[in-house]
Amino acid sequence: MPVVTPDGFRASDNIAYVSPDALPAGSDLAVDMPNDADPRTLVERFGDIATIRIAFPAFGDGRGFSLARQLRDLGYTGHLRAGGNLISDQYRHARQSGFDDVEIDDALAERQPEEQWIVREQRSYREKLAAR
Amino acid sequence: MPKPAKPQIASANDLLEGHVLYLSGDAVWTPDRHSAFVSTDADELGALADKASRNRQVVDVAFIDVTVADDGDPRPVALREVIRDRGPTIRTDLGRQADHTIQDGQARNV
Amino acid sequence: MYSYDEFDRDYVKNRVAIFRDQVARRVSGALTEDEFKPLRLQNGIYLQLHAYMLRVAIPYGTLNSAQMRQLAMIAEKWDKGYGHFTTRQNIQYNWPKLIDLPDILDALADVEMHAIQTSGNCIRNVTADHFAGAAADEVEDPRPAAELLRQWSTDHPEFAFLPRKFKIAVTGSPNDRAVIKAHDIGLRVLRNDAGEVGYQVIVGGGLGRTPVVGETIREFLPKEHLLAYCEAILRVYNLHGRRDNKYKARIKILVMEEGLESFRNQVEAEFASLLEVHNGPSLIPDPAVVKRIEDAFAPPRFEDLPESDAAYEARLAEDEEFARWCATNLTAHRQPGYAIASISLKPVGAAPGDASADQMRVVADLAERYSFDELRVSHEQNLILPHVAKRDLPAVYDALSEAELATANIGLIGDIIACPGLDYCALATARSIPIAQDIAQHFSDPDYSRLIGDMKIKISGCINSCGHHHVGHIGILGLDRAGRENYQITIGGDHTESLKMGQRLGRGFDAEEVVPAIEQLVQTYFSLRESEAETFLQVVERAGTQPFKDALYPAKEPADAG
Numbered sequence: 001m002p003v004v005t006p007d008g009f010r011a012s013d014n015i016a017y018v019s020p021d022a023l024p025a026g027s028d029l030a031v032d033m034p035n036d037a038d039p040r041t042l043v044e045r046f047g048d049i050a051t052i053r054i055a056f057p058a059f060g061d062g063r064g065f066s067l068a069r070q071l072r073d074l075g076y077t078g079h080l081r082a083g084g085n086l087i088s089d090q091y092r093h094a095r096q097s098g099f100d101d102v103e104i105d106d107a108l109a110e111r112q113p114e115e116q117w118i119v120r121e122q123r124s125y126r127e128k129l130a131a132r
Numbered sequence: 133m134p135k136p137a138k139p140q141i142a143s144a145n146d147l148l149e150g151h152v153l154y155l156s157g158d159a160v161w162t163p164d165r166h167s168a169f170v171s172t173d174a175d176e177l178g179a180l181a182d183k184a185s186r187n188r189q190v191v192d193v194a195f196i197d198v199t200v201a202d203d204g205d206p207r208p209v210a211l212r213e214v215i216r217d218r219g220p221t222i223r224t225d226l227g228r229q230a231d232h233t234i235q236d237g238q239a240r241n242v
Numbered sequence: 243m244y245s246y247d248e249f250d251r252d253y254v255k256n257r258v259a260i261f262r263d264q265v266a267r268r269v270s271g272a273l274t275e276d277e278f279k280p281l282r283l284q285n286g287i288y289l290q291l292h293a294y295m296l297r298v299a300i301p302y303g304t305l306n307s308a309q310m311r312q313l314a315m316i317a318e319k320w321d322k323g324y325g326h327f328t329t330r331q332n333i334q335y336n337w338p339k340l341i342d343l344p345d346i347l348d349a350l351a352d353v354e355m356h357a358i359q360t361s362g363n364c365i366r367n368v369t370a371d372h373f374a375g376a377a378a379d380e381v382e383d384p385r386p387a388a389e390l391l392r393q394w395s396t397d398h399p400e401f402a403f404l405p406r407k408f409k410i411a412v413t414g415s416p417n418d419r420a421v422i423k424a425h426d427i428g429l430r431v432l433r434n435d436a437g438e439v440g441y442q443v444i445v446g447g448g449l450g451r452t453p454v455v456g457e458t459i460r461e462f463l464p465k466e467h468l469l470a471y472c473e474a475i476l477r478v479y480n481l482h483g484r485r486d487n488k489y490k491a492r493i494k495i496l497v498m499e500e501g502l503e504s505f506r507n508q509v510e511a512e513f514a515s516l517l518e519v520h521n522g523p524s525l526i527p528d529p530a531v532v533k534r535i536e537d538a539f540a541p542p543r544f545e546d547l548p549e550s551d552a553a554y555e556a557r558l559a560e561d562e563e564f565a566r567w568c569a570t571n572l573t574a575h576r577q578p579g580y581a582i583a584s585i586s587l588k589p590v591g592a593a594p595g596d597a598s599a600d601q602m603r604v605v606a607d608l609a610e611r612y613s614f615d616e617l618r619v620s621h622e623q624n625l626i627l628p629h630v631a632k633r634d635l636p637a638v639y640d641a642l643s644e645a646e647l648a649t650a651n652i653g654l655i656g657d658i659i660a661c662p663g664l665d666y667c668a669l670a671t672a673r674s675i676p677i678a679q680d681i682a683q684h685f686s687d688p689d690y691s692r693l694i695g696d697m698k699i700k701i702s703g704c705i706n707s708c709g710h711h712h713v714g715h716i717g718i719l720g721l722d723r724a725g726r727e728n729y730q731i732t733i734g735g736d737h738t739e740s741l742k743m744g745q746r747l748g749r750g751f752d753a754e755e756v757v758p759a760i761e762q763l764v765q766t767y768f769s770l771r772e773s774e775a776e777t778f779l780q781v782v783e784r785a786g787t788q789p790f791k792d793a794l795y796p797a798k799e800p801a802d803a804g
Binding site (some may be wrong): 149152209210211212221227 | 673
Binding site for chain 1 (some may be wrong): 244245249252253256260264267269272273277280281363390393394396398399401402403404446469480481485515516519527528531641
């Protein structure tokens, strides 16, 4: 399964994800987060989490974008990954919502190859409007 | 007891141009409704539509109820499909009703 | 008027390039139809009965003459020579080809226009009072807020894939002409006791299948918090709005199911955390950006004129037709010597809201010459010259007459809102336009329609209510009843600040029964009104719906039987 990064496709790292409902002790955790989870429950453990993967069950279901923003707003600075059914046209939304990369399946990678994921350089209105 | 199947034809819109198309018996999407293939078997229409769609990209494939006139002409039953076939009722200068290149024989069904 | 800065220009041009690429990828198969559909919708492109349909955004209903001329050019070059102005202050073309659409969008970008987010499950084009910046009753021009919202909502990364569409309307006046209580978010500019200007925020209103009057979630929101508060509302909606049922996915359902108090608490908590956000840009917009927007809506350089004008008065005295037009189509302007002139797109026999390319150019010329190059589109599907000196009114009227645009029926029974209905729309269950035409024809005598007075008839061709039938003084809803068009009639709806949904009178009518039924309602009104000053709506409020039910459904026929 390829992962789409700002530098292009790369092979997925085989991370063992855990559920956010039962975080084990320890650090360097990777959390697999459904898109109806409450990110506030993780705040105490942010320091122990290296990666959070937010699920996109369908590309038309945009909850994951808000969850990503909430996690960033709550102070999460670890790796943030979108997994599931995003299409290349949503890559800019993912990046601007705070995701580091997007994990896609092989079939989609074949249908929408790397060059279709390259975002045309574009500032968002969000940046334009932000106070200096 | 299963209901008697109604005669139907397959319709769609052309992907690039948007106009209405019908499915002919030789698996071609055509603007000509008079040559549309009539069937009471949705599976048969579906298979034919899949075959035709390999040659012409269409969207919104739908099977519509028709009555078959004495001369074999399939005529849409629902007002929606009649309007879709002809054009807006308030602008008879627009739509398929105004396009004589595809309306040869259309007068039969007005 | 707002004009694009470099950012806007680049942004819109780039979006056209992205769309051109998306069309190519749809044709190549890289995008499936299911994937392409939301992308084309977010560029305003529907597939309707006969063809694709393009809905072009006219942000808050304001445009200039160059833009109107470009709309006319597009109508002729790529469409069938006309356009349809909608109840959301936009314009629709009914016949474009998908392959031409990237070029059409480029032509729009050339005049600082676009079709972004006029459809799809995202924040739609923001609407506003069509008399903004001209009305005598205004606290402040609502368009700077609307433009700020346009920029904030355009391709907002969080909110491009919401549970359902999301509509925002803004008014700057206590007299609501933007139907703000029937929007997902309605904003009213107001001044608080301390004299500061801010917004009353209304949430969860809407028409459609489940009509709901919006409720106030915030009595007073300071101006600088507009975007943060809207972001908080949208975030709560995006995360918690229902996605299991398309008919329950609007924010009004979330607010109803959660209850206003609980919904408000969630929004306020989100708002508070947005204001003290840990990282990322906060949502207090850059004052320089805000100032540039506000400056763009500074009043035009009005002349110092006397309240009236001798030539105008003389024409009023000698020309009955002109006087009639002035009586119905003019609205008080805040500047002495000026008037707001409404151009009716409802001549008898026309499709409400349709304008030919030639008519668009006539209106553009008039705006350029007589109205500081400004035009408006109203949600009532008319056009407006917002700033006309009274001295110029005779010339404006004559030019409009020449173009068959001087129908004197604004606010009268012939000024009907109607959606495109089954003549064009893939969702419609019945035709709307022919019903509007029949009613306008029946009541075409100007003296008769003036005798009837203030009357809003609103017609929708399906339950989605694009024709605002719920809030018509008389509302007509076209349905499909066992393969036949059937029209339900409601009365007592109110589209203003005292927004109310109309009540259904009884069983529906066949198409040819609608005009006699409307005539019956009018006669009942005449028999009940205590003076000519008492409007139809006031009579319904005073006397209730029963006398009207009795008139439409004589005793042997039980009312409300289906």
